[in-house]
Amino acid sequence: MYQGIRISGFGGQGVISAGVLLAQAGMMEGKEVSFFPSYGAEMRGGTANCSVVVASDEVSTPIVSTPDTAIVLNEPSLVKFEPTVRPGGLLIVNSSLVNSKPTRTDIKVLYVPCNQVAGELGNGKVMNMVALGAFAAATGAISVDAIARALPKVYKKLKPEVIELNVKALRRGAEFKLN
């Protein structure tokens, strides 16, 4: 089993946090994992992306150049990462912010209105968790429960009610299914 993931969006959307969380969850499930961030001149409002690998065997390179799944949280990310997805792979599109439609026909596309769902839950910040929930349900690479268990490990200072809200967002995201 090998799942290479690329998550991309604006700085401040929780791209890096989501990636670290996935790696932590994978590790807690006993899998081999790696996480690699884009780094340097990143800032709120700029672009950020990261690579995550969850696998049954040792991870060779932590940089995912042809992802099995790309999660794009904003418009520029779609332009940048749609062409990189492995044929037959999955593209998760944050349809709240991405207006364009992917053009490739050799990949699966899952539209998730992450911001809208997060807004309904009362906190727009959990939009990255909505995307992760959708990823977990669509790929089965990591369970929603594992991600939920990883939350307090990665974010030790989060209050229980905030953790709970994040878990809710994960579960709402998991309700989105591929057609």
Add this chain to the structure above:
Amino acid sequence: MAEKKLMKGNEALAEGAVRAGCRFFAGYPITPQNEIPEYMSWRLPQAGGAFVQSESEVSAINMVYGAAATGVRCMTSSSSPGMSLKQEGISYAAGADLPIFIGNVMRGGPGLGNIAGAQGDYWQATRGGGHGDYRSFVMAPNGVSEMANFPHKCYEVSFKYRIPSMVLADGIIGQMMEPVEFTNPEIDPKTLVEPDWALGTNKDRAKRIVKSYDLREGYLEVMVNERVKRYKQIEASETMYEEKMMDDAEIAIVAYGTSARVSVAAMKLAREKGLKVGLFRPITLWPFPKARLVELSKRIKKFLVVEMSLGQMVEDVQLSLNGRSEVHLHAKPGASVMTADEVYKTMDAIVKKGAKEYAAVK
């Protein structure tokens, strides 16, 4: 088994140093190694040590020179352009036989280059880098766990042989996160015996001097030759390497750090297609595992060196083999990472065409 922790390579290196007894760090910020000083800034005070963000790389290396002269386990870290600035201090530490420990998380060069991971400082690290005849003990980690556990070995060698030591990583190893397990016992520096050359305030003992010069005629030669004896001991007893699938290999990839990880994937790809490929990974870059390469050359006639540089370690492989086997090169300069597929294609071409050299310079 201890619980595995998800850590960044840079943080693991810092924590590994503290657990190995480091109690003084001086450094100046530079990407992609900033997590090291950041981590040390809170971790060292917690451990009863001291952290200094210096005004420059030059002052940092000289602070570390001073700390090491008192026998303290100390550290400085930087990335390529900053390492260039430290070279004078490293040469002085080598000349004064001081056990300083250095982390270099390499980025693109020459000059200011860029902030992505690269392997262009191999020559600088293994050839001395500063002026004069000297060596540093250089270890090349291939992941976060080795970042965590190599400082222990570096301090051990540094103090035993009185030589600067270095962990030579690249930006990818520094920035990536992986599960980590600290495998070495934690060292409380209070339990360490004070070296018999260390400076201090004790007035009841013979005078001790730490210096890197001797102006009396013929004396410097004696000093250097005494050091060379230690270098020979290190070469004989501290050389480290790892081999993967080498038993039936007909071609051996030689690679370190991130290049070695990509090479593992390339090796698996090649094995699936029927090429008998193995991996030879130098763990110490100095001392370089020459003797083992010579032994391997008795049955392996083709070596492929894979590097994120124009080709630097390839010269050590050539020097070691001295014409005994073919040496090919897959070079990737400019702070970019080769893909497993590219490396596989190079191997395939070597087998099919027997061509001498493949530089993937575009």
